[in-house]
Amino acid sequence: xxxxxxxxxxxxxxxxxxxxxxxxxxxxxxxxxxxxxxxxxxxxxxxxxxxxxxxxxxxxxxxxxxxxxxxxxxxxxxxxxxxxxxxxxxxxxxxxxxxxxxxxxxxxxxxxxxxxxxxxxxxxxxxxxxxxxxxxxxxxxxxxxxxxxxxxxxxxxxxxxxxxxxxxxxxxxxxxxxxxxxxxxxxxxxxxxxxxxxxxxxxxxxxxxxxxxxxxxxxxxxxxxxxxxxxxxxxxxxxxxxxxxxxxxxxxxxxxxxxxxxxx
Amino acid sequence: xxxxxxxxxxxxxxxxxxxxxxxxxxxxxxxxxxxxxxxxxxxxxxxxxxxxxxxxxxxxxxxxxxxxxxxxxxxxxxxxxxxxxxxxxxxxxxxxxxxxxxxxxxxxxxxxxxxxxxxxxxxxxxxxxxxxxxxxxxxxxxxxxxxxxxxxxxxxxxxxxxxxxxxxxxxxxxxxxxxxxxxxxxxxxxxxxxxxxxxxxxxxxxxxxxxxxxxxxxxxxxxxxxxxxxxxxxxxxxxxxxxxxxxxxxxxxxxxxxxxxxxx
Amino acid sequence: xxxxxxxxxxxxxxxxxxxxxxxxxxxxxxxxxxxxxxxxxxxxxxxxxxxxxxxxxxxxxxxxxxxxxxxxxxxxxxxxxxxxxxxxxxxxxxxxxxxxxxxxxxxxxxxxxxxxxxxxxxxxxxxxxxxxxxxxxxxxxxxxxxxxxxxxxxxxxxxxxxxxxxxxxxxxxxxxxxxxxxxxxxxxxxxxxxxxxxxxxxxxxxxxxxxxxxxxxxxxxxxxxxxxxxxxxxxxxxxxxxxxxxxxxxxxxxxxxxxxxxxx
Numbered sequence: 001x002x003x004x005x006x007x008x009x010x011x012x013x014x015x016x017x018x019x020x021x022x023x024x025x026x027x028x029x030x031x032x033x034x035x036x037x038x039x040x041x042x043x044x045x046x047x048x049x050x051x052x053x054x055x056x057x058x059x060x061x062x063x064x065x066x067x068x069x070x071x072x073x074x075x076x077x078x079x080x081x082x083x084x085x086x087x088x089x090x091x092x093x094x095x096x097x098x099x100x101x102x103x104x105x106x107x108x109x110x111x112x113x114x115x116x117x118x119x120x121x122x123x124x125x126x127x128x129x130x131x132x133x134x135x136x137x138x139x140x141x142x143x144x145x146x147x148x149x150x151x152x153x154x155x156x157x158x159x160x161x162x163x164x165x166x167x168x169x170x171x172x173x174x175x176x177x178x179x180x181x182x183x184x185x186x187x188x189x190x191x192x193x194x195x196x197x198x199x200x201x202x203x204x205x206x207x208x209x210x211x212x213x214x215x216x217x218x219x220x221x222x223x224x225x226x227x228x229x230x231x232x233x234x235x236x237x238x239x240x241x242x243x244x245x246x247x248x249x250x251x252x253x254x255x256x257x258x259x260x261x262x263x264x
Numbered sequence: 265x266x267x268x269x270x271x272x273x274x275x276x277x278x279x280x281x282x283x284x285x286x287x288x289x290x291x292x293x294x295x296x297x298x299x300x301x302x303x304x305x306x307x308x309x310x311x312x313x314x315x316x317x318x319x320x321x322x323x324x325x326x327x328x329x330x331x332x333x334x335x336x337x338x339x340x341x342x343x344x345x346x347x348x349x350x351x352x353x354x355x356x357x358x359x360x361x362x363x364x365x366x367x368x369x370x371x372x373x374x375x376x377x378x379x380x381x382x383x384x385x386x387x388x389x390x391x392x393x394x395x396x397x398x399x400x401x402x403x404x405x406x407x408x409x410x411x412x413x414x415x416x417x418x419x420x421x422x423x424x425x426x427x428x429x430x431x432x433x434x435x436x437x438x439x440x441x442x443x444x445x446x447x448x449x450x451x452x453x454x455x456x457x458x459x460x461x462x463x464x465x466x467x468x469x470x471x472x473x474x475x476x477x478x479x480x481x482x483x484x485x486x487x488x489x490x491x492x493x494x495x496x497x498x499x500x501x502x503x504x505x506x507x508x509x510x511x512x513x514x515x516x517x518x519x520x521x522x523x524x525x526x527x528x
Numbered sequence: 529x530x531x532x533x534x535x536x537x538x539x540x541x542x543x544x545x546x547x548x549x550x551x552x553x554x555x556x557x558x559x560x561x562x563x564x565x566x567x568x569x570x571x572x573x574x575x576x577x578x579x580x581x582x583x584x585x586x587x588x589x590x591x592x593x594x595x596x597x598x599x600x601x602x603x604x605x606x607x608x609x610x611x612x613x614x615x616x617x618x619x620x621x622x623x624x625x626x627x628x629x630x631x632x633x634x635x636x637x638x639x640x641x642x643x644x645x646x647x648x649x650x651x652x653x654x655x656x657x658x659x660x661x662x663x664x665x666x667x668x669x670x671x672x673x674x675x676x677x678x679x680x681x682x683x684x685x686x687x688x689x690x691x692x693x694x695x696x697x698x699x700x701x702x703x704x705x706x707x708x709x710x711x712x713x714x715x716x717x718x719x720x721x722x723x724x725x726x727x728x729x730x731x732x733x734x735x736x737x738x739x740x741x742x743x744x745x746x747x748x749x750x751x752x753x754x755x756x757x758x759x760x761x762x763x764x765x766x767x768x769x770x771x772x773x774x775x776x777x778x779x780x781x782x783x784x785x786x787x788x789x790x791x792x
Contacts, residue, residue, distance in 0.1 A: 041591065045594065243767075
């Protein structure tokens with residue numbers, strides 16, 4: 001499964017991001033580090049052209065506006081027509097009704113291949129209750145495995161719920177990944193970048209559960225290594241070393257993977 | 265006074281930022297490092313909702329547009345209605361008349377709790393003459409203490425003027441802080457991030473002079489430590505280590521504080 | 529020629545950037561590191577005021593919108609009227625027809641002093657064929673020297689084509705620079721920042737071929753030093769050390785310059 005990371009580094013898939021203003025630089029640098037080729041394009045006049053030539057399209061509502069959502073839908077429809085996988089990151093869905101509504105609108109108008117969020121965000125776009133505050137976190141008592149499977153069926157998408165244990169499911173096949181490190185929560189945009197990295201893997205692997213599981217585990221292992229290398233330093237040093245680790249990670253690192261197959 | 269920094273790290277106050285596109289990532293990472301929970305939200309449809317659930321609202325005009333100022337006013341009024349403190353950073357006021365006018369408009373429509381700027385910016389929004397070039401600096405011969413006190417009375421706000429010596433005043437009580445390091449002027453957004461950090465402290469401490477004085481001193485000490493750790497390296501290394509130091513700083517570091525009470 | 533870098537550090541020219549959302553922070557920090565004073569301003573109401581007081585204006589279409597291009601033209605015309613040099617970075621021209629069209633529109637309405645792009649971008653704005661994918665790269669078999677000279681004559685501008693070997697030409701005088709490092713392609717915005725650094729040099733030196741050649745060589749040498757200092761670490765560490773090197777570089781580093789005069 002980890003040979004995918006080598007393939008990303010060889011093929012440099014073009015990932016078109018329509019994302020929030022907080023994480024654009026980090027997302028672009030993270031995609032370059034993993035081996036993908038990032039492009040950000042937001043103008044209504046060009047997003048369809050760009051989405052069509054991309055290997056994946058990533059839609060992230062972190063600092064959405066009404067206009068930007070319209071742009072996302074134009075890009076999403078162009079991607080759909082061309083068979084380009086679309087990843088949706090519903091940042092902060094549930095924190096305001098605007099975010100929830102706009103996420104639902106995108107899901108109604110665009111066929112989304114992968115939804116990536118925390119449990120609260122994923123629950124909210126599916127109309128289920130889950131606690132959320134701001135855009136950062138949110139935990140609940142429900143089973144995230146059950147949530148991922150239900151939402152996957154509801155939207156016909158592969159769902160990735162990240163947290164201490166990450167869950168990846170298309171409703172039929174479900175995996176969990178136990179890689180990662182708490183320092184990821186101390187750097188802004190690590191969730192957003194993961195969504196874009198999943199896009200890079202989806203660009204080269206049609207089995208989206210496989211693509212996403214591999215991406216999530218690779219990402220978590222890079223974080224574990226960066227946390228070890230920068231022990232006791234802090235989130236600034238961690239962030240920089242994390243980019244270094246993303247650039248170095250290869251299929252041999254599968255030895256560190258903590259992937260569990262829950263349903264096959 | 266420094267126990268406030270521990271309190272921020274324990275309570276993780278949600279700070280809603282409407283800020284400029286240059287500093288969003290650094291602001292979010294800096295707030296995470298100090299222990300706060302950052303959120304950026306800019307859409308007219310959601311800013312009131314977000315401001316109401318925040319511990320503080322920070323308005324920064326660094327790359328303002330006419331539309332964005334309208335959004336700031338919507339958010340500011342919602343914050344006012346809910347008793348959420350509002351921090352204004354009038355970046356570059358005086359550099360163009362548009363910035364001066366928009367700052368005045370915000371101050372007219374929104375009850376601003378804390379104004380944070382350099383001497384030129386603060387002078388300009390109060391209709392006083394002070395030299396400024398671009399958005400970065402500006403120094404004058406007037407007393408910044410006198411300026412801070414006058415502007416505080418004029419707007420009924422706590423005023424923070426940063427420079428070699430920082431001044432914090434609500435007109436009645438005035439403190440100065442001599443912490444900080446010149447390398448802060450070599451990294452973009454260090455003033456903007458300070459305004460947001462003041463927001464985090466204001467979210468947990470109603471005495472705004474105390475909150476701001478503590479925030480300014482904590483911030484300056486973190487910079488001193490980063491400058492020491494990265495001596496002779498340069499502004500890139502300093503910026504990263506500064507984030508590390510913000511994450512490590514605790515009330516014990518009050519030993520390094522250079523706070524002077526000018527008027528009580 | 530390298531005394532220009534010392535002059536930038538002494539004079540701190542104000543560089544007004546209207547640039548893309550991916551690179552704003554890196555551009556501002558890079559300009560500060562080289563010794564310039566960056567300002568970002570985007571509002572129609574203020575760009576003319578800001579451009580007039582700037583030492584150079586840099587227009588970058590990396591995440592352009594129709595509105596932003598209008599703003600660029602307002603700023604460009606104000607700069608032209610004041611004799612302020614204008615640098616254009618046509619990011620991704622050729623990747624979508626919108627980018628090509630908007631680049632041409634700017635070139636028609638504004639007298640551009642320096643055009644900086646890779647071979648594909650420069651070819652596309654001049655109506656010549658060259659392969660491009662996304663915004664990142666593009667190589668061709670034509671001579672980049674010939675391309676630079678032709679496009680320089682076509683627009684009456686100094687043209688800088690960056691690649692393994694960089695070419696600088698105003699049609700009459702042509703230089704090449706062989707400094708630089710492949711790691712620059714692993715960090716987002718290194719081309720964009722170079723355009724802004726060229727702006728800083730153009731602010732203090734009227735001979736634009738000299739200004740741009742010096743800027744390109746200084747930039748490449750800083751990259752070589754950062755690559756050496758951070759050997760085997762990765763693009764995260766390189767990016768940070770590169771900022772440090774930009775802040776340290778001085779005219780003495782001319783010893784490392786690989787400048788060739790092709791036509792004089």
